[in-house]
Amino acid sequence: MISEKMKGLVANSSVIRAMFEEGKRLSAIYGAENVYDFSLGNPNVPAPDAVKEAAIEILQTEDPVKVHGYMSNSGYEEVRAAVADSLNSRFGTSFTENNILMTVGAAGGLNVILKALLNPGDEVLVFAPFFGEYRSYVANYDGVLKVVPANTETFQPNLAAFEEMLGPATKAVIINSPNNPSGVVYSEETVKRLAAILEAKEKEYGTSIYLISDEPYRELAYDGVFVPYLTKYYHNTVVGYSFSKSLSLPGERIGYLVLPDTLDDAEDVICAANVANRILGFVNAPSLIQLAVARCLDEKTDIDFYDRNRKTLCEGLSACGFSFIYPEGAFYLFLKSPIGNDAEFCAKAKEYNLLIVPGSTFGCPGFVRIAYCVSYETICNSMQAFEKLAAFYGLAKK
Amino acid sequence: MISEKMKGLVANSSVIRAMFEEGKRLSAIYGAENVYDFSLGNPNVPAPDAVKEAAIEILQTEDPVKVHGYMSNSGYEEVRAAVADSLNSRFGTSFTENNILMTVGAAGGLNVILKALLNPGDEVLVFAPFFGEYRSYVANYDGVLKVVPANTETFQPNLAAFEEMLGPATKAVIINSPNNPSGVVYSEETVKRLAAILEAKEKEYGTSIYLISDEPYRELAYDGVFVPYLTKYYHNTVVGYSFSKSLSLPGERIGYLVLPDTLDDAEDVICAANVANRILGFVNAPSLIQLAVARCLDEKTDIDFYDRNRKTLCEGLSACGFSFIYPEGAFYLFLKSPIGNDAEFCAKAKEYNLLIVPGSTFGCPGFVRIAYCVSYETICNSMQAFEKLAAFYGLAKK
Numbered sequence: 001m002i003s004e005k006m007k008g009l010v011a012n013s014s015v016i017r018a019m020f021e022e023g024k025r026l027s028a029i030y031g032a033e034n035v036y037d038f039s040l041g042n043p044n045v046p047a048p049d050a051v052k053e054a055a056i057e058i059l060q061t062e063d064p065v066k067v068h069g070y071m072s073n074s075g076y077e078e079v080r081a082a083v084a085d086s087l088n089s090r091f092g093t094s095f096t097e098n099n100i101l102m103t104v105g106a107a108g109g110l111n112v113i114l115k116a117l118l119n120p121g122d123e124v125l126v127f128a129p130f131f132g133e134y135r136s137y138v139a140n141y142d143g144v145l146k147v148v149p150a151n152t153e154t155f156q157p158n159l160a161a162f163e164e165m166l167g168p169a170t171k172a173v174i175i176n177s178p179n180n181p182s183g184v185v186y187s188e189e190t191v192k193r194l195a196a197i198l199e200a201k202e203k204e205y206g207t208s209i210y211l212i213s214d215e216p217y218r219e220l221a222y223d224g225v226f227v228p229y230l231t232k233y234y235h236n237t238v239v240g241y242s243f244s245k246s247l248s249l250p251g252e253r254i255g256y257l258v259l260p261d262t263l264d265d266a267e268d269v270i271c272a273a274n275v276a277n278r279i280l281g282f283v284n285a286p287s288l289i290q291l292a293v294a295r296c297l298d299e300k301t302d303i304d305f306y307d308r309n310r311k312t313l314c315e316g317l318s319a320c321g322f323s324f325i326y327p328e329g330a331f332y333l334f335l336k337s338p339i340g341n342d343a344e345f346c347a348k349a350k351e352y353n354l355l356i357v358p359g360s361t362f363g364c365p366g367f368v369r370i371a372y373c374v375s376y377e378t379i380c381n382s383m384q385a386f387e388k389l390a391a392f393y394g395l396a397k398k
Numbered sequence: 399m400i401s402e403k404m405k406g407l408v409a410n411s412s413v414i415r416a417m418f419e420e421g422k423r424l425s426a427i428y429g430a431e432n433v434y435d436f437s438l439g440n441p442n443v444p445a446p447d448a449v450k451e452a453a454i455e456i457l458q459t460e461d462p463v464k465v466h467g468y469m470s471n472s473g474y475e476e477v478r479a480a481v482a483d484s485l486n487s488r489f490g491t492s493f494t495e496n497n498i499l500m501t502v503g504a505a506g507g508l509n510v511i512l513k514a515l516l517n518p519g520d521e522v523l524v525f526a527p528f529f530g531e532y533r534s535y536v537a538n539y540d541g542v543l544k545v546v547p548a549n550t551e552t553f554q555p556n557l558a559a560f561e562e563m564l565g566p567a568t569k570a571v572i573i574n575s576p577n578n579p580s581g582v583v584y585s586e587e588t589v590k591r592l593a594a595i596l597e598a599k600e601k602e603y604g605t606s607i608y609l610i611s612d613e614p615y616r617e618l619a620y621d622g623v624f625v626p627y628l629t630k631y632y633h634n635t636v637v638g639y640s641f642s643k644s645l646s647l648p649g650e651r652i653g654y655l656v657l658p659d660t661l662d663d664a665e666d667v668i669c670a671a672n673v674a675n676r677i678l679g680f681v682n683a684p685s686l687i688q689l690a691v692a693r694c695l696d697e698k699t700d701i702d703f704y705d706r707n708r709k710t711l712c713e714g715l716s717a718c719g720f721s722f723i724y725p726e727g728a729f730y731l732f733l734k735s736p737i738g739n740d741a742e743f744c745a746k747a748k749e750y751n752l753l754i755v756p757g758s759t760f761g762c763p764g765f766v767r768i769a770y771c772v773s774y775e776t777i778c779n780s781m782q783a784f785e786k787l788a789a790f791y792g793l794a795k796k
Contacts, residue, residue, distance in 0.1 A: 001515070001606045001608075001662050001663045001666070001667065002514055002515060002663065002666050002667055002670040003513070003514065003515055003516050003517050003539070003670070004517055005517075006513070006514055006670040006673060006674065009670075009673045009677065010666060010669045010670050010673060013669060013672070013673045014669070040468070042467055042468045043463075043467070044463065045463075046461070046462040046463050047462045047466050051462075051466075052457045052458075052462065055453070055457055055686075056454050056457055056458070059450045059453055059454055060450075060454070063444070064444040064445045064449075064450065064646070065441075065442065065443075065444050065646070067649075068445050068449075068646060068647045068648070068649050068650050069440055069441070069646075069648060069649045070438070070440045070648045070649050071649060104502060104651070104679065104680060104681075105679070105681060107679035107680075107681050108679040108680065108681075109679075110679060111678060111679035112679075115401070115404070115538075116400055116401065116404055117399070117400060117401055118401055119401050119402055119403075133676075133677065136676075136677035137677065137679065140513075140677065140678065141401070208399045210399075248462070248463070248466060248467075249466045250466070250467060250468045250681075251465075251466050251467045251468050251469060251682060251684070251685030251686075252466050252684050252685055252686060253502070253680070253681060253682070253683075253684050253685075254684075264399050265399045265400065268399070268400050268408060269399065269400055271408045271411060271412070272400040272401070272404040272407075272408050274411070275404060275407045275408055275411050276404065278531075278534075279407065279531065279534035279535065279538065280509060280538065280678065280679070281502065281503070281505035281506040281507075281508060281509035281510075281535065281678070281680075282502060282505075282506065282651070282679075282680070283502075283503060283505050283506075283651060284649060284651065285651075286649070286650050286651050286652075286684040286687065287649030287650055287651075288453075288649075288650060288686075288687070289684065289686070
């Protein structure tokens with residue numbers, strides 16, 4: 001009796017649930033410390049103490065009717081102003097509170113902007129590899145997801161294919177850098193070329209093409225790599241941000257959309273996003289945590305923790321003989337499967353108690369994702385398992 | 399460039415915004431204390447201290463990786479178990495954590511269950527007067543909202559009309575008791591008759607008809623009036639609950655769905671709701687506040703505060719000569735407009751600095767909603783304005 005649209009998703013969800021059950025089963029047999037679960041993007045680093053301190057101070061000193069009450073659907077005005085100021089000081093932008101819409105995480109924000117923009121049949125382009133949930137977000141509004149094939153050499157967007165695939169029905173493009181699952185950061189050169197292509201196509205077709213930049217990993221960039229702020233390169237850019245990873249608050253569901261005045265029909269888009277936030281049932285981003293993050297905009301997560309994991313994992317996997325793109329950001333490593341069938345490779349990995357996710361999930365078969373937001377011990381202890389896995393496939397040790 | 403669906407909503411939202419602006423304008427001229435804003439359902443009673451104490455204790459003593467982390471999309475298992483136990487002890491039900499899905503408020507919950515159930519064209523019946531947002535929630539999934547006309551004598555559901563309107567395309571019925579905007583509580587007799595009609599129609603058409611009970615005001619019932627727990631009367635009942643009013647946490651966006659095992663295709667519906675919660679972008683209900691409300695399930699809001707407002711308002715309006723249904727629950731009073739055009743009456747009321755909402759918004763023209771979740775002073779001070787308004791329409795003082 002459930003909706004037709006949900007039937008396939010429910011069937012698929014059972015598969016994912018089965019994977020979780022398998023993890024639990026393995027833990028029961030071998031002990032949790034001997035099962036190496038690299039499947040989830042759940043930060044292992046605790047939120048900075050400043051978040052706790054801010055939340056407690058707000059609870060102790062501010063009026064509960066305000067702290068827990070309704071505010072504008074777009075969020076507290078002072079929170080939005082604080083976010084705008086922070087962006088302006090870091091990126092040289094000139095946003096005001098009117099350009100900021102506080103959202104229920106980045107997932108909420110992406111749904112809000114897609115609801116605001118899409119008519120049934122509108123095309124949304126994504127670059128493989130991409131976060132698999134985009135499929136559902138676009139389908140929610142009867143959009144048509146089109147996947148630009150990966151450039152598996154560099155994992156920078158494949159702009160030649162992109163240019164060909166852009167058409168008069170293209171309403172939006174979603175990009176995600178630092179990228180989940182590849183860990184690649186899109187270079188400024190890539191961004192400039194991407195913007196130039198979009199501008200040319202907008203002119204050619206007389207349409208508006210919105211670039212939606214999904215940026216939960218913005219703050220997770222290593223070795224000082226430059227992560228361009230996209231509103232500065234292309235007028236029709238909407239940024240979706242989340243504090244899930246930058247402040248380790250994934251369960252709190254707090255993020256924001258940036259809706260610049262340079263958008264085509266900016267006033268309508270801002271109003272539509274505001275209405276969409278209300279009618280999709282979010283109503284507003286959770287209130288206490290809005291006030292708390294506004295006081296923690298200069299806080300940083302412990303990037304050294306992830307960086308140590310990254311380096312140890314890369315060294316270890318490289319020594320085993322595996323191939324991969326060296327990750328510059330986020331906390332994912334995208335490994336080349338030694339066999340074409342990435343699902344089969346993941347199944348084999350599980351025999352060594354290694355839980356990893358097939359690249360097919362991200363529109364990029366032949367690769368697998370390893371989420372290294374785990375304890376350092378898990379990285380170190382898993383190495384003997386990766387060694388056995390490499391040996392099974394006859395990879396040459398380095 | 400925004401979606402066609404959003405265009406009408408954006409236009410309409412400007413009207414609402416204009417109303418807010420008017421309120422601000424009036425406050426600037428006459429002083430906020432001389433403007434009587436009865437337009438919003440934002441509780442004026444602070445959250446119980448226990449919520450603050452629970453949140454602080456959790457922040458101070460529990461692992462932040464757990465407190466702010468991802469959990470199952472349906473919520474923390476122990477939170478869901480606590481909610482199930484609380485319901486079982488209060489209503490003699492026998493739910494487990496598997497029947498509870500923590501949601502981003504009741505608005506989030508309603509969207510989740512409608513997404514899980516509706517195919518395009520499926521009909522959803524609501525009883526006038528009803529919370530106007532149901533229109534959008536049903537339209538989000540291309541459902542067709544059908545409004546059962548009000549019984550303006552009692553404001554109990556018009557079951558004769560309901561029975562006629564139920565058809566083979568009816569997938570769901572939304573009810574809301576205590577009711578926004580009428581303040582009426584649906585009696586046990588009403589509920590039993592409603593259930594009997596639904597069961598008969600399910601048999602007649604060989605379909606499943608889901609009864610969605612939207613219950614943010616369950617705990618706001620006066621004079622010991624009985625509010626039936628609907629899962630006990632009809633097998634296909636889904637309950638949507640919110641802590642927004644019962645614990646004065648509307649900004650926190652925390653509630654839950656009850657999905658009983660007695661539902662047709664219960665396992666699929668529970669799984670679909672779980673998936674819908676994820677893909678609509680909620681992902682999960684906010685984590686800290688989940689843990690906090692689980693410790694406050696026996697807490698109550700200050701119902702005496704609302705009750706005093708209710709009695710003073712009813713006495714005052716009655717003395718002015720206005721007609722209305724005496725509210726038994728929630729914090730709304732539904733006043734009969736002395737003229738047929740409720741919007742015109744609201745415009746006139748505004749001339750006396752009284753901000754009230756036309757019944758047309760709730761599918762019930764000829765009435766207006768007065769939200770009395772305001773300060774007691776506002777109730778008392780507004781009476782001279784209501785007197786003038788009544789005098790303008792020549793109502794006879796009592």
